[in-house]
Amino acid sequence: MSVTPLDAAGVAMPAQGTSLWTSARRRLMRNRAAMGGLIVLIIIAALAILAPYISAHAMDDISWEDIGAPPDWANGYYFGTDSNGRDLFARTLYGARVSLMVGVLASIVSLVIGVTYGAVAGYLGGAVDNVMMRIVDILYSLPFMFFVILLTVFFGRNIFLIFVAIGAVEWLDMARIVRGQTMALKHREFIEAAHAFGASSPAIVRRHIIPNILGPVMVFVTLTVPKVILLESFLSFLGLGVQEPMTSWGVLISDGARDMETAPWSLLFPATFLAVTLFSLNFLGDGLRDALDPKDR
Amino acid sequence: MSLSSSSPLLSVRNLKVHFPVKNDLFAEKRVVKAVDGVSFDLYPGETLGIVGESGCGKSTLGRAVLKLIPSSAGTVVWLGRPLEDASKSALRSLRREMQIIFQDPLAALDPRMTVGAIVAEPLDTFEPGMAEQDKRARVVEAMERVGLPSHLINRYPHEFSGGQCQRIGIARALILKPKLLVCDEPVSALDVSIQAQIINLLKRLQTEENLALIFISHNLSVVRRISDRVMVLYLGKIAELAERDEIYRNPRHPYTQALLSAVPIADPDKERAKKRVSLTGDLPSPINPPSGCVFRTRCPIVIEKCQSVVPVLEPVTDSHTVSCHRWREAIQLLME
Amino acid sequence: MTVSQEQPGWKTGNQTPLLVVDQLVTRFATPDGSVSAVNGVSFHVNKGETIGIVGESGSGKSQVLMSIMGLLPHNGTSTGSVKFDDREILGMSREQLNKIRGTRMAMIFQDPMTALNPYLTVGQQLTEVLTFHQGTNPAMAREQAREVLEQVHIPEPGKRLDMYPHELSGGMRQRVMIAMGMLCRPDLLIADEPTTALDVTIQAEILDLLAEQQAVTGTSIILVTHDLGVVAGLCDRVMVMYGGRIVEQGPVRDIFYDPQHPYTRALLLSMPRLDDDLSGDLPTIAGQPPNLAQMPPGCAFAPRCAFVSEQCRQAVPPLREIAPGRAKACTLDRLVA
Numbered sequence: 001m002s003v004t005p006l007d008a009a010g011v012a013m014p015a016q017g018t019s020l021w022t023s024a025r026r027r028l029m030r031n032r033a034a035m036g037g038l039i040v041l042i043i044i045a046a047l048a049i050l051a052p053y054i055s056a057h058a059m060d061d062i063s064w065e066d067i068g069a070p071p072d073w074a075n076g077y078y079f080g081t082d083s084n085g086r087d088l089f090a091r092t093l094y095g096a097r098v099s100l101m102v103g104v105l106a107s108i109v110s111l112v113i114g115v116t117y118g119a120v121a122g123y124l125g126g127a128v129d130n131v132m133m134r135i136v137d138i139l140y141s142l143p144f145m146f147f148v149i150l151l152t153v154f155f156g157r158n159i160f161l162i163f164v165a166i167g168a169v170e171w172l173d174m175a176r177i178v179r180g181q182t183m184a185l186k187h188r189e190f191i192e193a194a195h196a197f198g199a200s201s202p203a204i205v206r207r208h209i210i211p212n213i214l215g216p217v218m219v220f221v222t223l224t225v226p227k228v229i230l231l232e233s234f235l236s237f238l239g240l241g242v243q244e245p246m247t248s249w250g251v252l253i254s255d256g257a258r259d260m261e262t263a264p265w266s267l268l269f270p271a272t273f274l275a276v277t278l279f280s281l282n283f284l285g286d287g288l289r290d291a292l293d294p295k296d297r
Numbered sequence: 298m299s300l301s302s303s304s305p306l307l308s309v310r311n312l313k314v315h316f317p318v319k320n321d322l323f324a325e326k327r328v329v330k331a332v333d334g335v336s337f338d339l340y341p342g343e344t345l346g347i348v349g350e351s352g353c354g355k356s357t358l359g360r361a362v363l364k365l366i367p368s369s370a371g372t373v374v375w376l377g378r379p380l381e382d383a384s385k386s387a388l389r390s391l392r393r394e395m396q397i398i399f400q401d402p403l404a405a406l407d408p409r410m411t412v413g414a415i416v417a418e419p420l421d422t423f424e425p426g427m428a429e430q431d432k433r434a435r436v437v438e439a440m441e442r443v444g445l446p447s448h449l450i451n452r453y454p455h456e457f458s459g460g461q462c463q464r465i466g467i468a469r470a471l472i473l474k475p476k477l478l479v480c481d482e483p484v485s486a487l488d489v490s491i492q493a494q495i496i497n498l499l500k501r502l503q504t505e506e507n508l509a510l511i512f513i514s515h516n517l518s519v520v521r522r523i524s525d526r527v528m529v530l531y532l533g534k535i536a537e538l539a540e541r542d543e544i545y546r547n548p549r550h551p552y553t554q555a556l557l558s559a560v561p562i563a564d565p566d567k568e569r570a571k572k573r574v575s576l577t578g579d580l581p582s583p584i585n586p587p588s589g590c591v592f593r594t595r596c597p598i599v600i601e602k603c604q605s606v607v608p609v610l611e612p613v614t615d616s617h618t619v620s621c622h623r624w625r626e627a628i629q630l631l632m633e
Numbered sequence: 634m635t636v637s638q639e640q641p642g643w644k645t646g647n648q649t650p651l652l653v654v655d656q657l658v659t660r661f662a663t664p665d666g667s668v669s670a671v672n673g674v675s676f677h678v679n680k681g682e683t684i685g686i687v688g689e690s691g692s693g694k695s696q697v698l699m700s701i702m703g704l705l706p707h708n709g710t711s712t713g714s715v716k717f718d719d720r721e722i723l724g725m726s727r728e729q730l731n732k733i734r735g736t737r738m739a740m741i742f743q744d745p746m747t748a749l750n751p752y753l754t755v756g757q758q759l760t761e762v763l764t765f766h767q768g769t770n771p772a773m774a775r776e777q778a779r780e781v782l783e784q785v786h787i788p789e790p791g792k793r794l795d796m797y798p799h800e801l802s803g804g805m806r807q808r809v810m811i812a813m814g815m816l817c818r819p820d821l822l823i824a825d826e827p828t829t830a831l832d833v834t835i836q837a838e839i840l841d842l843l844a845e846q847q848a849v850t851g852t853s854i855i856l857v858t859h860d861l862g863v864v865a866g867l868c869d870r871v872m873v874m875y876g877g878r879i880v881e882q883g884p885v886r887d888i889f890y891d892p893q894h895p896y897t898r899a900l901l902l903s904m905p906r907l908d909d910d911l912s913g914d915l916p917t918i919a920g921q922p923p924n925l926a927q928m929p930p931g932c933a934f935a936p937r938c939a940f941v942s943e944q945c946r947q948a949v950p951p952l953r954e955i956a957p958g959r960a961k962a963c964t965l966d967r968l969v970a
Contacts, residue, residue: 019453020408027664189405193466196365197419197473198392207418211409350832351803458921459690488689489859490918490937493903497914515832518905522915545907559837560907561862565885567908568866575841576834578788579802 020292024215027291034287037280044096044277051093059090060245071265079269082252083259091247092270098248099274102162102232103225109167111221114174119213121175122182123205133179136172144169152240159242162235166228177220181213215292222285226278233274249274304377305338306476306509307362312336312371314354314361314533318584329583331357333533334371341476344503344510346524346541348517348556352580354533355513359479362511363395364388393423396470400482402462406454413450416440416468423473439468443498460491464498471502479511484519496522517560521545526616529553532583532591535610539617549613549624552576552592554631574631590622598623598630649719650677651820651853652701657713657723659693659700668925670696672877673713675952678821683847683854685868685885687861687900691922693877694857698825701855702740703730718820736766739814743826745806749798755782755809756794762816781812784849785842804835808842815846822847823855828863840867861904865889870958873897876923876933879952883959893968894961896934932962940965 028034047054056076057063067085069077079088121132148165155161185191185208194204229249235241236250237257249270256267314332331354339345347355360366362373364380373380375391383391399405406415416436420427427435437447443464454462463483470478480499484492500523503510514520520527527544529536529552537550548554555574562568576595581587587594593603602622610618621627659671671693678684688694700711703725715723722733734740742748750758759778763769769777775794782790785808798806807827814822824843828836844867847854856868864871865885872882873894881894892898902916920937929935931946938945944964952962 018456019411020455030664189399189401190407192365193397193399193405193469194407194418196363196392196397197422197469198389199418199422200389203422207410208407212407350834458924460921488922489861489904490689490900491922493905493915493917494919496905497917500914516905517833518907518909521907522905522911555834557907559834561837561840561860561866562908563861563865563889563901563904563906564908565865565889568862573837575838579804579835580832 020215024288024291028287031287031290033283034291037283037287040276040280041284044273044280045100047093048096048100051090051097055087055090055093057087057090059094059247060086062086070263080263080265082255082266083263086245088252088266088269091252092249092273095247095249095252095270096273096277098159098242098246099229099232099250099277102159102166102248103229106163106166106170106228106232107221107224109163110170110174110224111217113167114171115178115210115213115217117171118175118178118180119182119205119209122179123186123201123209125183125186129179133176136175139169140172148235148240159246162232162241166231170224170228174217174220174224177216178213181216182209185209185212219285219289219292222281222288226281226285229274229278229281303341305374306341306343306376307339308372308374309338309362310336310372310374312358312361312373313369314357314366315369327584330533330586331583332361332368333586335530335533335535336371337528337535337538339477339509339511341509342503342507343526344512344524346520346527347511347513347530348515348520348527349530350515350556350580352532352583353530354583355515355530356481357533358530359397359481359511359513363392363397363479365397390423393419393473394475395477395479396473396475397479397481398463398466398470398483401486402459402466402483403454403457405466406462408454411451411453412440412445412457412465415454415465416472419469419473435472436468439472440465442471442502443468444494458491459487460494463487463495467495467498467502471506471508474506475508477509477511479513481513482515483512485514485516492519499523517556529556532581532586534591535618535620536592537617537619537621538610539613539619543614543617547617547628549617549619549627550592550621551596551598551623551627551631554627555597572632590620592621598627651680651718652678652855653714653716654697654701655714655716657697657700657711657715659696659705659709659711661706662708662710663926665926670709670877670925671700671711674874674877674879675713676872676879676882678853678855680820680853681847681851682870683856683868685864685871686855686857686874687859687864687871688857688874689859689900689922691876691925692874693925694874695825696877697874698740698823698855698857702734702738702823703727704740732766735762735819736817737819738821738823739817739819741807741810741814741822741824741827743829745803745810746798748810749806751798754795754797755801759794759809759813759816762813766817778812778816781816782809784815784846785809785812786838787812803831804838807831807835807839811839811842811846815850815852818850819852821853821855823857825857826859827856829858829860836863843867861889861901862906873900876928877925878933878949878962879960880934880963881959881961882952883956887956887959893955893959894934894963895938895940895965895968898968899937899939932964940968 063081063085066077066081067083069081071078071080077087079092082088117132121129151161151165191204191208194208232241232248233250233253236248237254241250242248252270253267256270260267312332312335315328315330318327318329335358347358349355361368413436416439417432420432420435436450440447445464445468484495487495496519502508512520512523521541524541526540528538529550531552537544537553544553548557555576558573562571574597578595581594589605590603590608593599608620608622610620612618655675657671657674658669660667660669674697686694686697699705701715705711711723713723714721717733717738722730756775756778760771760774763774763777764771778794779790782793787793787805787808801809828839831839840863843854858864868885871885871888872879875896881897888897892901899918903918905915918937923933931948932950935941935945942964950962950964952960954960
């Protein structure tokens with residue numbers, strides 16, 4: 001008998017293994033910048049959700065006495081008021097709702113379309129891949145701004161259109177990334193092994209390909225969210241964003257920039273929120289990338 | 298190993314695998330002849346070693362036999378049934394009888410799955426709806442057979458060393474009790490002290506389960522350990538095929554002799570005293586193989602005939618064939 | 634003489650060794666804490682000598698070389714002493730080290746493709762060494778480069794000078810690496826698994842070439858490999874490493890014909906050979922190679938050793954002299970084959 005028991009090594013292994021996800025989470029928890037970013041994001045999200053309960057004024061209440069008033073803790077205008085006499089604190093938090101929602105929803109839209117499209121193109125390869133990726137190239141070459149302006153001209157300013165427009169553009173990047181990852185995975189030996197014991201193609205994609213591309217995809221999503229928020233702000237800044245009295249950080253910054261000289265706080269607060277959010281998301285994304293792929297550091 | 302007793306498990310006839318090369322726009326269409334007309338039989342419980350240097354087509358041959366890559370010509374007959382005619386689904390169900398293990402043991406395991414899930418995967422494909430309890434019992438049995446303690450069932454591949462990962466790969470390959478296992482350089486990536494463990498394990502499993510092995514390796518000492526017969530491949534063609542003792546003691550092809558004499562021996566006196574058959578030049582491109590005998594560009598005893606006439610496999614004995622015009626005098630000529 | 638007390642077993646005579654490594658410790662900072670890959674390695678290399686370092690994965694053999702060459706990755710640090718020609722080179726600045734590397738010390742890597750610049754022709758890379766280190770004029774340098782390619786038996790050396798690395802075969806690239814190493818006639822050539830990526834017939838040619846170059850130039854060679862066969866043919870002395878330490882060292886014939894450390898012996902026995910007896914199983918070493926992050930307190934080989942005693946598990950056995958020129962790190966007095 002020549003079976004060599006592995007226990008002979010003397011190092012008894014505990015029965016429960018550490019999956020790559022578990023060890024990635026551990027590494028992420030140790031990354032201070034990423035955890036700081038995560039906490040800040042949770043706080044901002046909580047503020048946005050609880051906005052009606054913590055602001056002293058409604059976001060669309062116009063107070064004729066307090067037009068362009070500076071921050072004043074006594075009467076509840078923590079961030080001051082805008083040029084219409086509305087509470088900037090409430091408006092910043094409501095703006096957070098819109099901005100974060102656009103960011104998250106558009107990213108999810110791009111995630112779903114991009115992963116499906118990219119995985120199919122990458123896995124099937126050959127002519128199918130060729131055609132699918134040329135379509136992506138064509139979509140890339142369309143002028144995005146023109147596309148958005150056309151949409152708003154036809155359908156009016158609508159928050160859903162912004163999701164659609166942004167998601168429709170962002171999935172292109174996602175599809176390319178997923179396709180590349182899938183193609184690299186397809187030639188890995190464990191996929192070949194799965195073929196060798198007769199697993200069908202859908203089973204291989206579901207069991208082996210998708211779980212193994214989730215890591216890079218998650219990283220990309222966290223880095224897409226700030227991009228989308230910034231895009232939305234840009235559109236709003238151009239006046240193509242959400243409709244009054246609803247607001248977003250982009251709209252607030254746009255208005256604030258107009259009144260910058262007389263009421264600097266109306267620019268300062270929304271801009272700070274936006275910047276802090278973007279920073280946090282980027283820190284989190286970087287942290288995730290390091291955690292999921294420690295070799296690349 | 299007697300070759301006459303039973304009917305062959307696998308009959309390969311004139312198998313060719315040619316890959317198209319991405320060519321320049323106006324250049325003529327070119328192909329890489331990775332495997333170029335290989336024939337052999339494999340009997341139940343037998344081990345066929347396939348040796349050759351990188352680029353000789355040994356891994357391609359192993360995969361083409363399993364139909365993991367399509368062949369360009371020739372036939373593979375599995376238990377009397379030509380695989381060329383088999384439908385995709387028929388081929389899939391045949392996969393439970395023929396398995397493969399790989400060179401890089403870690404890369405062959407899905408990093409996101411536990412050992413238990415990896416070993417159980419062939420069961421999920423071929424016996425779906427098996428009760429969890431039965432499945433676990435089968436997995437534990439397979440793990441123990443290859444020397445993996447069953448309490449490691451919930452661990453992940455990256456927590457194991459190379460040798461352990463190869464054991465996991467073997468357990469997965471054998472859980473369906475196949476008749477044929479293709480081993481593609483199964484010990485090349487392992488440390489010497491671990492190689493021996495895996496070689497012994499494969500030998501033991503083979504006798505216990507009457508498994509036929511196709512053992513692909515560039516390491517002639519390892520192949521000698523495990524094989525009943527050995528095939529030497531050069532540029533996609535069989536240079537020599539014989540029973541183990543015959544080919545190691547009495548090599549006829551100049552390439553086999555060069556290979557054997559190049560293997561370093563872990564014995565300073567023998568190593569320093571040994572006479573080596575040295576080859577000139579490098580392996581020619583398989584896109585543009587030499588005319589006549591493919592080995593002629595590196596052969597130390599090349600003659601004019603080799604350039605124009607393609608040598609065929611000639612029998613030296615019943616079980617020893619060689620593809621060389623000068624096999625009768627090769628040993629003498631090379632020893633001078 | 635600078636051989637320290639901790640370095641038993643070497644009678645170096647009157648000759649000053651070319652390279653003296655003393656109590657070399659190499660650590661790597663990893664996300665999971667500090668890992669030491671080399672734990673107090675001492676040895677020396679005489680002029681014109683070939684020494685072999687043999688070990689498996691995790692033995693620290695490559696890290697010894699990288700520490701000597703100052704090529705550790707940024708998370709690695711070395712302590713101890715490495716004296717080259719009586720000059721301390723451990724911790725030398727990059728500029729100073731560069732004067733030694735490439736001229737007096739050269740290195741050959743396992744994969745020549747990673748060591749050669751894919752964007753420069755062979756000739757450009759070879760002449761660069763000469764013009765940079767020795768200030769040779771370009772025409773002279775090219776001629777010298779052609780000559781050195783000829784020396785390593787590259788056919789049509791003039792033509793090869795204008796080729797890019799990817800246009801050459803693996804064996805040819807390794808020859809170019811050797812040519813590059815030999816170009817400045819170094820005193821010490823360090824070869825890290827120089828033939829592992831090559832086919833066996835090419836390997837034999839490269840080993841012949843190394844031996845031949847040494848006979849011509851009298852350079853010293855440190856050959857690191859996992860293949861005992863390669864060591865048997867080429868080396869004068871052998872060091873066997875396990876778990877970041879030298880476990881046995883001695884002249885090549887002694888190591889192969891009378892191994893005194895259980896690991897050396899088991900390693901020799903477990904290796905399939907062309908001339909071994911095929912009856913019965915191949916002897917194996919139980920267990921797995923050491924995990925550097927979780928080393929046992931005592932002898933690193935203890936968990937796999939057939940002769941293990943309680944003593945072995947408690948403290949690391951020191952490397953002690955067992956005969957002139959031979960040492961082992963084992964508590965056993967004598968291992969009888």
